[in-house]
Amino acid sequence: MASLWFERAWIGNRWERGVRLRIADGRIAAVEIGVAQEAGDERHRAGLPGLCNVHSHGFQRGMAGLSERRSRPDDNFWSWREIMYRFLDRLTPDDVAAITAQAYAEMLETGFTRVGEFHYLHRDPVGAAYADPAEMAGAVARASATTGIGLTLLPVFYAHGNFGAASPSPGQRRFLSNIDSFAALLDASRSKLAGDANMGIAPHSLRAVTPEELAALIKMSPAGPVHIHAAEQVKEVADCVDWSGARPVEWLLDNAGVDERWCLIHSTHLEESEVQRLAASGAVAGLCPITEGNLGDGIFPAVDYLAAGGRFGVGTDSNILVDAAQELRALEYSQRLAQRARALLASEEAPFVGANLFARALDGGAQALGVPAGLAVGHAADIVTLDFDHPSFAGADDATLLDRWIFAARTGAIDGVWRAGVKRVENGRHVDAEAIAAAYRTCIARLLA
Ligand SMILES: [Zn+2]
Numbered sequence: 001m002a003s004l005w006f007e008r009a010w011i012g013n014r015w016e017r018g019v020r021l022r023i024a025d026g027r028i029a030a031v032e033i034g035v036a037q038e039a040g041d042e043r044h045r046a047g048l049p050g051l052c053n054v055h056s057h058g059f060q061r062g063m064a065g066l067s068e069r070r071s072r073p074d075d076n077f078w079s080w081r082e083i084m085y086r087f088l089d090r091l092t093p094d095d096v097a098a099i100t101a102q103a104y105a106e107m108l109e110t111g112f113t114r115v116g117e118f119h120y121l122h123r124d125p126v127g128a129a130y131a132d133p134a135e136m137a138g139a140v141a142r143a144s145a146t147t148g149i150g151l152t153l154l155p156v157f158y159a160h161g162n163f164g165a166a167s168p169s170p171g172q173r174r175f176l177s178n179i180d181s182f183a184a185l186l187d188a189s190r191s192k193l194a195g196d197a198n199m200g201i202a203p204h205s206l207r208a209v210t211p212e213e214l215a216a217l218i219k220m221s222p223a224g225p226v227h228i229h230a231a232e233q234v235k236e237v238a239d240c241v242d243w244s245g246a247r248p249v250e251w252l253l254d255n256a257g258v259d260e261r262w263c264l265i266h267s268t269h270l271e272e273s274e275v276q277r278l279a280a281s282g283a284v285a286g287l288c289p290i291t292e293g294n295l296g297d298g299i300f301p302a303v304d305y306l307a308a309g310g311r312f313g314v315g316t317d318s319n320i321l322v323d324a325a326q327e328l329r330a331l332e333y334s335q336r337l338a339q340r341a342r343a344l345l346a347s348e349e350a351p352f353v354g355a356n357l358f359a360r361a362l363d364g365g366a367q368a369l370g371v372p373a374g375l376a377v378g379h380a381a382d383i384v385t386l387d388f389d390h391p392s393f394a395g396a397d398d399a400t401l402l403d404r405w406i407f408a409a410r411t412g413a414i415d416g417v418w419r420a421g422v423k424r425v426e427n428g429r430h431v432d433a434e435a436i437a438a439a440y441r442t443c444i445a446r447l448l449a
Contacts (some may be wrong), residue, residue, distance in 0.1 A: 003023070004047065019032065027379065028375060029375065029377065046388065048384040049362060050111060050419065051288070051358075052366050054227075054313035057317065058099060058319065059091055060084065060087075060317075062444055064320045069400060077232070085169075090125055093135050098147070099141050101439065101440070105430040105433055110324045115144075116226060117153055119202075122155075122175060123138055131182050133185045137188070141191075145194060147424065149419060150420065153199045155189050157201065158172065158209075159175055159177060160210065163243035182217070186220065196420065205229040225261060225263060230264045231248045231266060232269075233268075233349045247274065249267055249278055258281045259283060261283075263284045264285055265286040278310060280308070285300065287313070288315040291320060302331060302335050315327075332407075354400075355399075382419055384414055384416070386401075386405060386413055
């Protein structure tokens with residue numbers, strides 16, 4: 001049994017001093033607080049639980065930095081989506097495994113220990129089914145095995161091109177399912193899961209799923225996470241109102257039985273009544289501030305939502321830049337820029353922004369991926385250690401430690417990451433980073449040739 005001893009560790013969403021974690025079979029077997037270091041303990045200065053990344057499209061890491069060129073005066077989310085569709089046109093399962101592994105290694109290096117993969121690339125390049133309907137899910141599972149990151153697989157149901165069961169576009173041919181083929185996809189995907197991987201479902205959006213299909217999907221997966229994109233774009237909200245008379249989040253709250261199982265990805269454009277109702281529903285808002293900024297989506301009303309007790313997790317979505325601390329920083333900064341004020345995502349009870357954001361993203365992220373949160377007996381040994389030699393931690397006290405990490409440290413503030421008790425990151429680098437990056441470089445060079 002391995003044992004790690006920390007000067008301080010984040011237990012029950014606060015710092016405790018003199019903490020020993022005993023690890024057996026990938027899980028935390030004991031948590032001892034207020035104890036001295038003993039022979040045989042591996043010593044660290046500060047230990048955190050790993051965060052859940054609630055929303056990723058792993059393959060999109062391969063086009064990071066390739067869509068920043070202005071191609072027309074009205075470049076926006078929809079023109080970006082056309083570039084993304086062209087990029088995925090030729091991807092093979094091996095390409096998806098190589099690109100996704102690079103994204104997952106970066107996630108581990110920056111403090112994410114589990115990823116919710118919103119997986120929609122199911123069909124071959126001409127839109128035909130693979131002999132194994134879960135061929136691509138298998139590629140995602142291989143990336144998880146290669147890197148060691150925990151996996152919550154969220155197979156996506158995608159059937160239509162817009163509200164009202166509009167026909168899909170040619171660019172969407174690799175995503176498509178009907179209810180029968182999706183049932184087969186779920187069955188086949190389940191066989192790809194290893195270790196403590198779990199599975200939910202992801203109706204892509206109200207653009208891609210009819211109300212009848214949504215009801216059938218929920219029946220198909222009576223337990224486990226349900227993720228859906230909602231209200232990311234103003235045009236999407238307007239189209240939804242045209243179609244149904246309601247806004248996307250409003251429609252889901254009225255019609256879909258949104259509860260603790262649900263994670264509404266983005267939920268960017270909300271009216272005040274939707275903010276209050278979503279917070280009260282117990283669902284998680286899956287916020288992806290870096291991607292939302294990159295795509296020009298808009299600003300989530302986080303101040304009001306958190307004040308209403310709303311739950312959230314963070315996701316890296318397009319994987320344009322993978323970094324847990326930077327997601328939390330971007331979330332706070334988006335609010336500051338919009339409201340011209342400081343220290344907004346905090347409260348009287350939790351005045352330090354970094355600690356508040358970390359605690360809430362930890363709990364909300366775990367809920368969204370259907371796993372328990374934090375360092376506790378029986379939970380997966382998913383642990384992150386901070387490098388106290390990093391200048392950002394000079395003279396650090398407990399109160400400001402997470403602020404220093406989230407707001408003031410560049411990359412390199414994390415030194416070790418254990419996932420299910422296995423050390424995957426040492427000195428800030430994934431132990432297999434070179435091999436993973438080499439496979440990634442080969443793949444991208446061929447795709448762009
Ligand atoms: Zn997404």
